[in-house]
Amino acid sequence: MNQVVKNYYDQRNDYGINSLRRKKINSLVQNDVKQGNKYILDLGCASGYLSGAWRQNNYLVGADIAQKSITQAKNILNEAYLFDLESDDWPLEITDKKFDIILCAEILEHLFNPQDFLLKLKRLLNLNGYLIITTPNFLVWNNRWRMVLGQYGAKELFNDYGHIHLFSYNSLQKLLYQVSLKIIGENNLWYPNYLEKFAQILSPNLFVYQAILKVKPVK
Numbered sequence: 321m322n323q324v325v326k327n328y329y330d331q332r333n334d335y336g337i338n339s340l341r342r343k344k345i346n347s348l349v350q351n352d353v354k355q356g357n358k359y360i361l362d363l364g365c366a367s368g369y370l371s372g373a374w375r376q377n378n379y380l381v382g383a384d385i386a387q388k389s390i391t392q393a394k395n396i397l398n399e400a401y402l403f404d405l406e407s408d409d410w411p412l413e414i415t416d417k418k419f420d421i422i423l424c425a426e427i428l429e430h431l432f433n434p435q436d437f438l439l440k441l442k443r444l445l446n447l448n449g450y451l452i453i454t455t456p457n458f459l460v461w462n463n464r465w466r467m468v469l470g471q472y473g474a475k476e477l478f479n480d481y482g483h484i485h486l487f488s489y490n491s492l493q494k495l496l497y498q499v500s501l502k503i504i505g506e507n508n509l510w511y512p513n514y515l516e517k518f519a520q521i522l523s524p525n526l527f528v529y530q531a532i533l534k535v536k537p538v539k
Contacts, residue, residue: 337369337370341509344508346373348507348534357377358378359421359446360378360381360420360422361383362381363405363427364425364430365384365389365393366389371397372396372397381401381413381417381419382397399413401414406433415444418446420445420450422444422449424441426454428455429455429486430484431484434485435499438501450504452532452534453535455487457524457525457529459525461526461527489508489525489528496535503534504536506531508528510522510527510529
């Protein structure tokens with residue numbers, strides 16, 4: 321495990337989630353979660369603050385690089401494991417299983433090689449399984465304006481210093497195409513929120529603040 325990376329996340333507080341983002345993510349899984357009997361993998365689970373609400377009648381497995389997070393997640397999820405998501409040392413308790421839903425909330429932008437990561441996740445999915453992926457759209461219009469004004473940094477933009485890749489909505493789509501994943505649902509955050517009313521005519525690459533996608537392998 322990369323000790324520098326581990327130390328960084330061990331010192332971070334739980335990211336948490338606002339109610340609107342939680343609602344939008346839940347909208348993509350709620351029918352399956354309510355049905356129950358789903359095997360769910362939450363990667364970068366932190367304390368389990370998001371997927372923990374899906375535990376009833378489902379089985380939740382979490383993973384994170386931060387010891388503090390895993391200690392908390394063990395009280396919320398059915399299983400929780402400490403390891404670096406980009407290492408080759410994934411526990412057999414995960415790699416020997418197939419999952420109905422894999423949650424990757426705010427993960428891809430923190431990885432050195434998101435392409436290989438997604439290819440690995442495809443192998444962990446059941447036949448009808450899918451991924452929930454969320455990541456900030458770095459090229460949302462207000463970020464572009466701040467860069468024009470010379471305002472670039474973690475305080476001005478939403479790229480904390482753990483972000484290795486700065487995805488746009490379009491570049492995320494390109495990545496998904498490269499690994500043969502297709503979007504089967506989305507409920508993005510727009511900026512400002514009221515612009516969602518005009519989603520059919522606006523460019524997501526310009527006005528989506530955070531991409532929230534439901535994707536599955538291309539057959």
